[in-house]
Amino acid sequence: MKWMTTTASAAIATLALAGNASAAGELNIYNWGDYTSPQLIAKFEKEFDVKVTVTDYDSNDTALAKIRAGGHGFDIVVPSANYVPIWVKQGLLLEARPDQMENFKNVDERWVDVPWDPGRHYTVPWQWGVSGIGVNTAVYKGDINTSAIFLDPPEELVGKINVEPEMNDVLFATIKYFGGDWCTTDKEVLRQVRDKLVEAKTKWLAMDYSVTEKLPTGEYDAVYYWNGAIMRSRLKNADVKFGYPKEGFPMFMDSVAxxxxxxxxxxxxxxxxxxxEPENAAMISAYAKYANGIKGSEAFMPEDMKTAPELVIPAEFQDAGAFLETCEPDVQQLYTKIWTELQK
Incomplete structure (x- = not known):
């Protein structure tokens, strides 16, 4: 393990070669809610004799603010792609050089030289996916491949909609709905975005993280949310279907740092x-139902994930999806103002 340099680490590496690695101690992980496989954590704890504590957060901004404030006690965080450059620029991440680690050879080439962490000096893939539409088709039988489901909802869905509380994902879809480009500063587009979100919110039921519990049971009839959670909902209720907004939808990769x-x-x-390690990456995906970016993990994944409509983007929607770029600070301030108004 090339990244081990201290005497203690050398001892761990020696034990690893003997097939009986033991690190001992603690590890504190700060991750998105309902996103960490208990099976994965149990395996890591047993293999390395490390007590792991997982604490949840509900948005990129929450995590960033917590770590920036200091005194947090966390070792690992899992920011989204467009936030990684912010963390690095603010000096909040250790340049851990995962590209020199033993298992880095398993990272799919697509995810090695990424714009948010060229060459992977700070992060390794956790999971990736898209934000899209989930609808109970027993309630609504119209077109679900549109952001109109949550921005201009049909009467059948009014008052039963949940929208993910993640600013950039929501603003991306809404900006695209009005034909704008991500990171735009066009005042007319942003006025339309603000007005539409404020109006649409009156027709929503919630902006929370309870989708896997409330969409299958009918407490929500529609959601704008992440694809993995909607797949988990479909597995509980076959009437739940996933839609790719034709106007445009954000793609994401969350990475461990x-x-x-x-x-x-x-x-x-x-x-x-x-x-x-492919088998371990598969545990992550099998739990939360997102792709992971590790070669060979497919062999250990549940069969239903390989063809799931929530995970395999249809050809007609391939060009509608895009990874969120990191907007300039002045643009981010404009977006934050809209988001703050929406939270009132």
Whole structure:
């Protein structure tokens, strides 16, 4: 394991070669809610004798603010692609050099030289997917491949809609709905976006994270949410279907990074290397139902994930999806103003 340099780490590496690695100690992970496989954590704890604590957060901005404030006690965080450059620029991440770790060879070439972390000096893939539409088709039988489901909802769905509380995903879809480009500063487009979101919110029921519980049971009849959660909902209720907004939808990759002031750095590096093992990456995906970016993990994945409509983007919608770029600070301020108004 090339990243191990200290005496203690060398001892761990020696044990690993003997097939009985033991790191001992603790690891504190700060991750999105309902996104971490308990099976994966149990396996890591057993293999390395490390006690893992997982704490949830509900948005990129929540995580960023928490770590920026200091005194957090976390070792690992899982930011989305468009936030990684912000973390790096603000000096919040350790340059852990996962590209030099033993299992980095398993990272799919598509996810190695990525714009948000060229060459992967800071992060390794966790999961990737899209934000789209989930609808109970027993309630609504019209076109679901449109952001109109949550922006101009049909009467059948009014008052039963949940929208993910993640600013950039919601603004991306709404900007595209009005024909704008991401990171736009066009005042007329942004006025339309603001007015539409404020109006549409009166027809929503919630902006929360309870989709896998409430969409299958009918408490929500429609959602704008992440594809993996909607797949989990469909597995509980076959009437739930996934739609790709034809106007445009955001794609994401969340990646594991080590916090600059982490107290358990070597254990965090062990975890980074651990999740690049195909069988372990498959555990991550099997739990949350998103793709992961690790070659060979497909062999360990549930069969239903290989052809799931929520995970395999149809050819006609391939060009509608795009990864979120990191907007300039002045643009982000404009978007934050809209988002703040929406939260009132």
């Amino acid at each position: 080590i916090v600059k002031d982490a107290k358990n750095v070597e254990n965090a590096k062990l975890f980074m290397n651990f999740i690049m």
